[in-house]
Amino acid sequence: MSLQRLTALRALMASQPSALAAYIVPTADAHNSEYISPVDARREWLSGFTGSAGTAVVTSANALVWTDGRYYTQFEKEADLTTWTLMKQSLPETPSMEKWLASNLLAGSIVGVDPKTMTREEWTPLQMALTKAKMQLVAVDKNLVDQARVQLNEPPPERPHNVIMHLPLQYTGKTAGQKITELREAMAEKKSSALVVTALDEIAYTLNLRGSDIDYNPVFFSYLLITPTSVVLFWHLGQIPEGVAASLRDEGVEIEGKPYDEIVPTLRRFARELSENGDGEHSIWLSGEASEAIHRAASGEGYLKKPLNLVSEVSPVALAKLIKNDVELEGFRQCHIRDGIAVVRFFRWLHSQVDAGNNITEIQAADKLLEFRKDEKDFMGPSFETIPGAGENGAIIHYSPSRDGPQRDIRSKDMFLLDSGGQYKDGTTDITRTRHMGQPERLQQDSFTRVLKGQIAVGSALYPKGVKGNVLDSLARKALWDVGLDYAHGTGHGVGHFLNVHEGPAGVSWRPYPHDPGLKPGQILSNEPGYYKVGEYGIRHEDLVETIAVTKDTKHHRAAGLLGDYDGRGVLGFNTITLVPHHKMCISEELLTDFELNYLNAYHERVFQTLGPILMERRLREDYVWLEKECSPIMRA
Numbered sequence: 312m313s314l315q316r317l318t319a320l321r322a323l324m325a326s327q328p329s330a331l332a333a334y335i336v337p338t339a340d341a342h343n344s345e346y347i348s349p350v351d352a353r354r355e356w357l358s359g360f361t362g363s364a365g366t367a368v369v370t371s372a373n374a375l376v377w378t379d380g381r382y383y384t385q386f387e388k389e390a391d392l393t394t395w396t397l398m399k400q401s402l403p404e405t406p407s408m409e410k411w412l413a414s415n416l417l418a419g420s421i422v423g424v425d426p427k428t429m430t431r432e433e434w435t436p437l438q439m440a441l442t443k444a445k446m447q448l449v450a451v452d453k454n455l456v457d458q459a460r461v462q463l464n465e466p467p468p469e470r471p472h473n474v475i476m477h478l479p480l481q482y483t484g485k486t487a488g489q490k491i492t493e494l495r496e497a498m499a500e501k502k503s504s505a506l507v508v509t510a511l512d513e514i515a516y517t518l519n520l521r522g523s524d525i526d527y528n529p530v531f532f533s534y535l536l537i538t539p540t541s542v543v544l545f546w547h548l549g550q551i552p553e554g555v556a557a558s559l560r561d562e563g564v565e566i567e568g569k570p571y572d573e574i575v576p577t578l579r580r581f582a583r584e585l586s587e588n589g590d591g592e593h594s595i596w597l598s599g600e601a602s603e604a605i606h607r608a609a610s611g612e613g614y615l616k617k618p619l620n621l622v623s624e625v626s627p628v629a630l631a632k633l634i635k636n637d638v639e640l641e642g643f644r645q646c647h648i649r650d651g652i653a654v655v656r657f658f659r660w661l662h663s664q665v666d667a668g669n670n671i672t673e674i675q676a677a678d679k680l681l682e683f684r685k686d687e688k689d690f691m692g693p694s695f696e697t698i699p700g701a702g703e704n705g706a707i708i709h710y711s712p713s714r715d716g717p718q719r720d721i722r723s724k725d726m727f728l729l730d731s732g733g734q735y736k737d738g739t740t741d742i743t744r745t746r747h748m749g750q751p752e753r754l755q756q757d758s759f760t761r762v763l764k765g766q767i768a769v770g771s772a773l774y775p776k777g778v779k780g781n782v783l784d785s786l787a788r789k790a791l792w793d794v795g796l797d798y799a800h801g802t803g804h805g806v807g808h809f810l811n812v813h814e815g816p817a818g819v820s821w822r823p824y825p826h827d828p829g830l831k832p833g834q835i836l837s838n839e840p841g842y843y844k845v846g847e848y849g850i851r852h853e854d855l856v857e858t859i860a861v862t863k864d865t866k867h868h869r870a871a872g873l874l875g876d877y878d879g880r881g882v883l884g885f886n887t888i889t890l891v892p893h894h895k896m897c898i899s900e901e902l903l904t905d906f907e908l909n910y911l912n913a914y915h916e917r918v919f920q921t922l923g924p925i926l927m928e929r930r931l932r933e934d935y936v937w938l939e940k941e942c943s944p945i946m947r948a
Contacts, residue, residue, distance in 0.1 A: 495537065521809065546568060
């Protein structure tokens with residue numbers, strides 16, 4: 312099937328007005344979404360590889376996918392390796408896509424890509440690299456993979472436009488009117504005639520609306536155009552539901568609706584009007600992560616003799632929603648208490664089932680966890696597809712068990728890695744816990760403890776306000792690096808408020824986040840080091856943490872030792888808001904320092920003191936007893 316699909320695509324490449332030597336298929340939609348709808352899953356359809364990140368390049372003789380270390384094992388399991396080549400982009404010896412194209416295509420070659428699926432920030436350096444190699448990058452407006460799907464009678468599904476809902480002020484803490492006023496003030500400072508918002512989570516945040524067009528992400532397909540006098544939402548056929556419009560009016564926003572597909576012609580008309588009626592000083596503000604197609608339409612490129620100026624930089628909405636307000640932060644804390652109850656109940660249940668010799672599959676475990684989360688107030692659904700990795704499957708970093716075919720049981724000899732999360736009206740959760748279902752081996756305990764030491768190092772760190780997240784990454788790896796171990800993913804990502812579980816522009820990784828503005832109080836990040844022994848087991852510990860200002864009086868493990876405040880810059884630290892115990896049986900306490908042991912015992916005491924009374928109030932006696940045991944102090948032998 313993969314070869315048949317490649318053959319159809321290659322025929323379309325050859326039939327273009329200027330034949331394409333290569334065609335690029337990113338994992339992307341028109342909004343630069345990390346997780347995409349099936350209608351946009353072109354790389355997946357073409358290659359069979361289902362990972363959430365990767366870029367395919369097809370030539371007449373080659374088919375390659377560049378992806379990172381999270382997906383190497385998954386790619387080799389899913390793709391037809393007789394037709395597809397894995398390009399391990401995390402490895403220094405792997406050439407970048409630009410270098411590979413420049414080295415493997417002839418001078419004069421034409422490389423094509425759908426400009427809706429590539430951001431301006433991606434397009435510009437690729438274009439420069441190909442131009443330097445005497446090649447050309449061209450925009451192919453009609454996606455060739457979509458055309459191939461139609462030719463093979465496998466057309467893409469319809470783009471979803473599900474019901475959108477208003478999220479009340481009790482959850483958001485700020486009206487849509489306040490947010491738009493602040494954006495207009497920023498536009499005035501930039502002397503911009505309009506702000507074009509293309510990222511779906513940014514639109515949802517700005518308007519205090521949520522949707523369900525992409526699984527696990529409470530967003531809806533749309534574009535938002537803000538001018539000094541108007542707010543235009545490009546959604547579905549253009550008719551905004553009256554209930555939504557009324558809620559926005561109550562929040563100080565009079566919204567105009569236009570069809571989703573009208574965004575490009577509308578931007579072109581707007582550009583022409585500004586060009587004809589203005590003084591040449593007009594500019595349009597949009598994110599550098601907006602698509603190349605939107606950039607071209609907004610500037611009038613190809614239509615105006617003198618295209619408009621574009622302010623193409625990090626989105627002001629991305630920077631605004633990065634810092635949570637007091638209502639959002641309290642929502643995060645509260646939903647993590649409820650989520651902790653669900654996860655604790657699940658692990659107690661799972662251990663009782665496995666200990667009793669019952670066969671529980673990974674899928675059954677994921678389904679049971681969902682049942683427990685559904686018991687909790689304001690639960691809206693999972694925040695991503697649950698990763699229930701038993702044994703060797705735990706080493707697949709973004710593992711997803713199939714409901715078709717044989718099911719893997721969770722056995723008493725397994726390390727079991729569970730990465731899951733929930734969407735609640737008052738926040739988003741993302742937690743990973745690794746537990747052994749029987750008796751761990753010594754090397755497993757050693758690795759488990761070294762990963763835990765890394766998590767504690769980040770969770771207890773103090774650092775100057777404004778440092779970028781990548782500065783903290785080595786803290787998480789030090790205990791692993793000491794013995795020659797590592798992991799092939801970042802250590803932390805931002806998290807949206809009842810929005811995308813992965814949120815930029817900040818994060819903690821060995822690779823710098825290009826638009827990280829520096830850490831400030833009020834951010835929510837993950838703290839998730841790991842270790843993976845391919846073919847045997849995986850270990851990851853993940854908490855969500857809140858960035859807080861720290862003084863000597865702050866309740867923080869290192870606050871009392873402060874001698875200064877970084878010459879006035881200010882001290883930041885983390886407050887862990889995830890509340891689920893670690894598996895003490897898997898910990899080698901001799902590897903823990905006294906500080907680490909005290910930190911862990913204090914964390915477990917907080918988990919029990921917070922969740923225990925709730926379990927008792929709900930008459931969940933067995934769960935209470937289990938939690939009490941799991942949270943009892945670790946004592947040195």
